[in-house]
Amino acid sequence: MIRCPKCQQVDAVTKAGIVRGKQRYFCKTCAAHFTLADTAPPAARSRHQVTIVDIARELGISKSTVSRALRGQSDIHPGTREAVMELAQQLDYQPNLLAYGLVKSQSNMVGMIVPEFRHYFFPEVIIGAQEVLQAAGYNLMICQSNESYQTEVANVKALMSSRVDGLLVSITSQTNNVEHFRALEKKGIPLVFFNRICPELDTHRVVVDDYAGAFRAVQHLIDQGYRRIAHIAGPPSLLVSRLRQQAYLDALEQAGIPFDPELLISYDLTDEKARIYARYLLDLPQPPEAIFAVNDPTAIQVILAAKARGICIPDELAVVGFSDDPISAIIEPGLTTVAQPVYEMGRTAARLFLETVGTQTAPTTRVLQTELIVRGSSSRKI
Amino acid sequence: MIRCPKCQQVDAVTKAGIVRGKQRYFCKTCAAHFTLADTAPPAARSRHQVTIVDIARELGISKSTVSRALRGQSDIHPGTREAVMELAQQLDYQPNLLAYGLVKSQSNMVGMIVPEFRHYFFPEVIIGAQEVLQAAGYNLMICQSNESYQTEVANVKALMSSRVDGLLVSITSQTNNVEHFRALEKKGIPLVFFNRICPELDTHRVVVDDYAGAFRAVQHLIDQGYRRIAHIAGPPSLLVSRLRQQAYLDALEQAGIPFDPELLISYDLTDEKARIYARYLLDLPQPPEAIFAVNDPTAIQVILAAKARGICIPDELAVVGFSDDPISAIIEPGLTTVAQPVYEMGRTAARLFLETVGTQTAPTTRVLQTELIVRGSSSRKI
C-alpha cells in the first residue's frame, strides 16, 4: 500500500529500517530508498524579519537592485531607489548584519576585555571607547575576565567566534601565557592593549606615563617631609605595577632614603586584600608616615582603615593614590592622586583600532600624560 | 585583435562602451557582450579564518560530517569525530557565529541599552546581567543612550540589525514615544525592562519597590523629627521618579505635614543641575531641614553643597538618597539611603530573558526589595 514516489508503483516497495525515527522504504524497481514526507505542513516559518527579497518581491524587481538602492550606490534609477527606500521604511526593514558580515568577512563589532568593571576606571574607559566606536558604526561587545586567565582565553575565543573586527584589551593579572593573543595577530585581527599591556607582544598600546606619574607622586611625599614611605603595589605580573613600584624605589633612592622591604607590599588588587594590607601597615611597630598606593581604590581603603584607627591624615599619615577616581575628591580628606585621562584612554584605544582596521599600520604606542592632583591627604601644611 | 571568449572569433568583435571603468566588447556572431578579465590574479584571499570546509578538505570528508562531529551529534563514527576534533583544535578552528546565526536565525547576542554608565548603578546592573548571560552562552552588546531619545531609537535599530536575541533596556528620561519597542514586540523579540520601565508596554519588567522604599525613607526623616522636608525628584517622565515622589507626598500627608511646593524640585539627573538645585534649596529664605533625593548621586551633591556652606549634617540638614552607591558609605557623614539590589536586578533581568527566549512566556514583573540603610546623614541623635 506504500507507493513509490518515483515510479508510483506499489508492489515493489519493501520496508527498509528506521532512520531518525521514521520508517524507511525501498523500491525495488527504482532501487531507491525513501521516507514518507510529513503530512503536516512545515508550520509556516514563524517570525521572519523583513529581508531584501521581501522588498524585491513586493516591488517586482530583483534583490540585486534592492541592494543597490539601499546602499545608495551607482547604477540605480532615482525613481526605483526612492520606491525601495520608501517601502523599506514602511516595512521597517533592518539589514541583517549577520548576512552582511558573512559576505564581507567583517562584523562591525569590536570586542573589549576588561578584568573588572566595579570601580571607576574600566567603565570610564568603556565610555570613551564606546563613543568613538559608535560614531564610526561599530558596536561594542564587552567581556569581563574577572582577573582570570581562563576566562580571558574563553572571552577571546567567544569574540573570535563572533568575528569581531578588532579587540581592545586590558589583560588580567594572571596572564603570563599570551598564545591566545598571538593567534589573533596571526589572523590579522587588530589588537589594542590599554592600561594593562602585554610587553612581550608587539601590538598597539595605549598607556600613561606610569613611571613619571608615580615618581612625581612619591617625590611629592618626600617634598612634604615624609620619609618613611610605604608602597602598596599591584601584582608584579602587571607592567603598570612594576613601573609604579620602580618609580617608588627610584624616588626613594634619589632622595637618599633607604628602602625598607617591610614597607613594600604587592597584592592582587581585591578590595578585601587592600583592607588587610592597609591595616597591616598601620599596625606595624614602626608604621609608615606615608603610603603610596598603586591605585585609588587601594588608597581609599588605606584612608578608611586609618580613619577607623583614629589616625589623623595627613598629620600622622599621608596617602597618595593613582587615577583620580571621583571618590577621591569626595572622601575626607581629599585624596592626593595621579590623575590619568581615563576617558581619553578609551577614546584613544578606539581610534587606534579605527586607524588600523583595513590599513595594516605598524604597532604604535600612545602615551598619555598624568597629572599630580594634590589634595588634603598629603598636604601637611595646609 | 580582441578575441571573443565564446566563438574565439576576432573580426566580429566591436567596442561597446565602458562599464565600471572597463572597456566592453560586443561579438556580432555570438550576439554577446563581454569584458576582458583582469590579468592580475584575484590577490589570493587574504586573511581567511579556518572553516568547516577546510577541515573537511584536509580530512577528505564532507562538511556535513564535520559539522556533525563538531556538534557532537548523532550519526557520527567515534573515530571520525575524534579526528575532526583533533584537527579543529590543531587549526584553532572557531565556529563562525555569523553563519550560524544566519541559518538559525539567532545570534546568541543580547543587547542592553542604558541611559549612562558613569555612576555606580548601571555598571553594576551590567555586571549582574553579564554574568548570567555569559554562563548561558550569550554575549552582551551594550549601548548608551545618553538620555537621548534619538540615540535610543538608533541603538534599538542597530541592535536589531545585529539580530540580537533579546533586549534589556532602561529607557531614557525623554522616551515618550515607544513605537520602536512596539516594533520589537511585534517581531517577537524578548524585551525586558529594568529600573526605568515603560508602563504603557506590557513586557517583562524588573523593578524595586520604589514607592515603599521611598516612603520608608521619608518616614524615617519624619521619625527623626525633621518636618520641613524637601525632595529633589527625577524627571516626571520616569515612573521611578513619579513613584518616589508620590511616596514623598503621601508620607508627608500621612504625618500631617503640609506640602510646600517650593520644596519639590524635579530635574534631569545631570550632575551640574544637581549641584545647582542643591544650592538653590540651601539658599532658600526658609531652607529645608531635610532633603530626600531621588538617588545617591543627587544626595551626594547635596551633601557636598551643604559642606561647602558649612552647614552641619545631620544637625542642620538631613540627607537621604536612594540606591546605596558605594560612595554613600565613604562620604562623611555616611549617607542614609534606600539600598536596592542592583547586581541582583541585572541577574534577574537576564534570567527573565533566558526564561522567555524560545518559550513565549507571559509578561512578568519581578519586584525586588529595598532596605533602608541609616547612616550619619540623617540620624540626629547619634
Add this chain to the structure above:
DNA sequence: AACATTTCCGGGAATGTTCCCGGTAGTTTC
C-alpha cells in the same frame, strides 16, 4: 541466501547579503 535493519556519510538546499558581469534598450556620435 535473501531480506531487514543499522550505521555512517555525502549532496544539496537554505539563510540574507554583496559582488561580478552580462543583457537590453535607449541615446550619441560620426
Add this chain to the structure above:
DNA sequence: GAAACTACCGGGAACATTCCCGGAAATGTT
C-alpha cells in the same frame, strides 16, 4: 544609420553554517 556609448537591471556565485534526506556498506535475522 551603423557604431559606440550610457543607464539600469537581473542572474547567479559566494560567504560558513545547519538541516534534510537518500545512498552504501556493514550487520542482523530468518
